[in-house]
Amino acid sequence: MTVIMAATRMLDVTVGADDLRRALIAVLPHAAKKAERTHLHRVRCYVAPDTLTVTGTDGYTVAAALVPVVVDHDHDAAADFGHLDLSPADAAKILAVFRIGPKGHEQDDAPDWLIRIEVEVTLYPPDKQGEADVQVPYVRLTDVSGFIPGAELELPMLAADEHAPHVPRLVATQLARPAGALDTFGVGTEMIARFTAAAKAYGSPLLQSVTESPQMLVIRVGDSFIGCVRPLEFTEDDKALHKQWLEDWCSRLPAAPPGDSRPE
Known part of the structure; x- marks a missing residue:
């Protein structure tokens, strides 16, 4: 039997790789280290049509960093999206995968280092017991600095936690x-x-x-x-x-x- 899945895109923006890297480097030290503190063990990114606000806290320090949106591919989706949460380990993976040329971004003739961020929710149909549809959200990051897409990273989004503070x-x-x-x-x-x-x-x-x-x-x-x-x-x-x-x-x-x- 073929299982039919439907994917709905909820967010599609492009940001500067250097801006995103700086924000993650600045905020990651503030996210809670212990995974059992689930409401704090996360890097939360608040989405607006013109900026992403990357935040983290462990209850003792709080931090927020701005990432300008270079291209908003779906203005209405960005305006209604809210926020996305990643584990600190997955945020660190972004830093490991998406790097920029040494000193190259500081040169006038250097290319723009860009990352496209897309969030989709995959809808799985009800199982045999008639349980409700299961939504599995994930975020895909792609290096779109050149004509041909470069490195790509797909990460699961953390489940929403109502106790997570609004930094x-x-x-x-x-x-x-x-x-x-x-x-x-x-x-x-x-x-x-x-x-x-x-x-x-x-x-x-x-x-x-x-x-x-x-x-x-x-x-x-x-x-x-x-x-x-x-x-x-x-x-x-x-x-x-x-x-x-x-x-x-x-x-x-x-x-x-x-x-x-x-x-x-």
Whole structure:
């Protein structure tokens, strides 16, 4: 007996390979590492007709990176799509498969490195017991930089999880709060290391600001990446100790010369 399957295309856009790679490199460190935390163990990409917003969080840091859409092959589908979720391992596969020539993308005469992203849902008919149709969604990525399609990668989409946080809203909430001020604040080395991946990917420094109630560190890199992390909280005893350490340094170091000590 022949099993009839029907495929429905739900998304069809083309993006720059370099833009997509940078976004994944910047966001992947923030996705939860443990697979059992299913609602956080994912890289979620929110779809709009003009941009893809790649996001990740493990509940301690959040990150979002923009990927401009070069060609929107189906505007209505993109507008209604919502988001797609991939496992961190599959997101890493994209980085492994789709590479760009060394330094080539920075040259004026270099080709545009492009990736076409298509999402389809394959509909399987009811089984013998009359169970409902089964929808199996997957995402196909194809190198369309030249006349002939290049590397292709097909990945399963993760099932939707209603408990997965909406990262863009989380960041928007922080940006809507008043700017705060911290005399001294700390961030764990493992936490800040996650953001250095974005700095390296985009070749820009970490721009940091603080919001109030509760205090949150907002970190930006260029115009394409933003994330948040909560600064370490210190007890009053800790703060007094930190102040003493600073005073100790002032006593150890030579006195500052009067006036402007900068060399001519």
